[in-house]
Amino acid sequence: MKILVTGGLGFIGSHTLVALQTEGFEVIAVDNLSNSSLEVLDGIERITGTKPLFENIELRNKSAVQKLFKKYDDIRGVIHFAASKAVGESVENPLLYYENNLNSLIYLLQELQQKPAAHFIFSSSCTVYGQAEKMPITEDAPIQVALSPYGNTKQIGEEIIKDVAKVKNINAILLRYFNPIGAHESAEIGELPLGVPQNLVPFITQTAIGLREKLSVFGNDYPTTDGTAVRDYIHVVDLAKAHVVALQRLLHHQNLENVEIFNLGTGKGSSVLEVIQAFEKVSDQKLNYQIVGRREGDITEAYAHTEKANTLLGWKTELSLEDALSSAWKWEKKLEISKKPPS
Numbered sequence: 001m002k003i004l005v006t007g008g009l010g011f012i013g014s015h016t017l018v019a020l021q022t023e024g025f026e027v028i029a030v031d032n033l034s035n036s037s038l039e040v041l042d043g044i045e046r047i048t049g050t051k052p053l054f055e056n057i058e059l060r061n062k063s064a065v066q067k068l069f070k071k072y073d074d075i076r077g078v079i080h081f082a083a084s085k086a087v088g089e090s091v092e093n094p095l096l097y098y099e100n101n102l103n104s105l106i107y108l109l110q111e112l113q114q115k116p117a118a119h120f121i122f123s124s125s126c127t128v129y130g131q132a133e134k135m136p137i138t139e140d141a142p143i144q145v146a147l148s149p150y151g152n153t154k155q156i157g158e159e160i161i162k163d164v165a166k167v168k169n170i171n172a173i174l175l176r177y178f179n180p181i182g183a184h185e186s187a188e189i190g191e192l193p194l195g196v197p198q199n200l201v202p203f204i205t206q207t208a209i210g211l212r213e214k215l216s217v218f219g220n221d222y223p224t225t226d227g228t229a230v231r232d233y234i235h236v237v238d239l240a241k242a243h244v245v246a247l248q249r250l251l252h253h254q255n256l257e258n259v260e261i262f263n264l265g266t267g268k269g270s271s272v273l274e275v276i277q278a279f280e281k282v283s284d285q286k287l288n289y290q291i292v293g294r295r296e297g298d299i300t301e302a303y304a305h306t307e308k309a310n311t312l313l314g315w316k317t318e319l320s321l322e323d324a325l326s327s328a329w330k331w332e333k334k335l336e337i338s339k340k341p342p343s
């Protein structure tokens with residue numbers, strides 16, 4: 001019995017492969033290497049002692065997906081991470097996002113619906129809530145019109161899964177992530193942003209290491225305690241473990257409905273300035289930053305109500321914001337060292 005992990009060499013995928021292998025699951029990692037590297041497999045092997053099976057496959061190619069399922073007829077569950085995720089790029093090139101993110105999902109479900117029973121875990125995002133009215137955000141908060149094609153692919157993806165699960169023997173868990181950050185404590189795997197990072201924490205660590213001159217803090221006129229926007233930053237290692245728990249829930253038929261939705265967050269909101277301060281503390285250095293105007297499309301605050309995940313999944317976060325920032329910093333320093341030629 002194998003578990004297919006699409007986007008397995010990406011940021012969250014690679015940490016989930018580690019969590020799965022640690023729990024004794026046999027995994028197949030699929031990735032098209034568009035935003036990842038084969039070296040990630042070596043990092044996973046160094047942590048777990050096992051190199052995952054790997055297939056370099058384009059999931060938006062239907063026949064490639066069909067071949068994959070023919071080759072491995074013992075796939076029992078799928079954790080689907082593979083997707084394009086740059087918000088700005090999705091606005092510039094919407095069809096790329098609809099093609100990539102939706103076709104891959106459809107082709108995977110087409111294969112799974114032919115099986116007598118299938119278990120499917122989908123990477124969704126708190127972006128589906130937009131600016132929620134009430135904090136912390138519960139899973140039944142209304143879905144808002146997506147601000148970007150990327151966000152829309154997450155909403156449509158959730159709808160597609162719900163429609164298919166109504167009529168086919170597919171059980172699914174939709175996991176809505178808040179803001180995943182950090183790296184494995186070993187610094188063997190972490191986030192590898194392509195080009196200039198759009199997300200806060202990689203931008204902070206790249207600034208601290210000297211790759212960027214300074215961090216721009218987007219807005220200090222939000223109605224929050226210090227005026228900067230608030231998010232729920234969750235350690236990627238905690239997030240990865242939630243996938244294993246969700247998978248076990250499906251494999252043991254503990255799910256109460258054939259599609260369940262869980263928020264994955266810490267339940268605690270942190271402002272941009274609080275993240276900077278925490279980073280300065282764990283890295284023991286000052287960060288060069290300046291306040292600039294708001295970034296278009298940004299919301300004021302988002303943090304998770306975690307009770308559903310805590311009680312039904314029996315999962316809760318164990319690591320702090322400081323743990324996450326210190327692991328991200330360790331990872332950034334490791335990347336820097338690996339770039340330098342041996343002297």
Ligand code: UD1
Nearest residue numbers: 087125127179198199200203216217218229231272297298
């Ligand atoms: C972003 C995406 C979201 C996606 C998530 C994945 C947008 C609008 N949203 O969320 O759809 O699911 O990443 O992790 O892009 N910030 C700065 N300076 C920077 C970068 C960020 O001040 O250079 C601020 C932002 O304004 C925000 C916070 O830091 O308040 C977090 O930003 P980011 O890491 O990009 O995440 P989100 O915008 O929450």
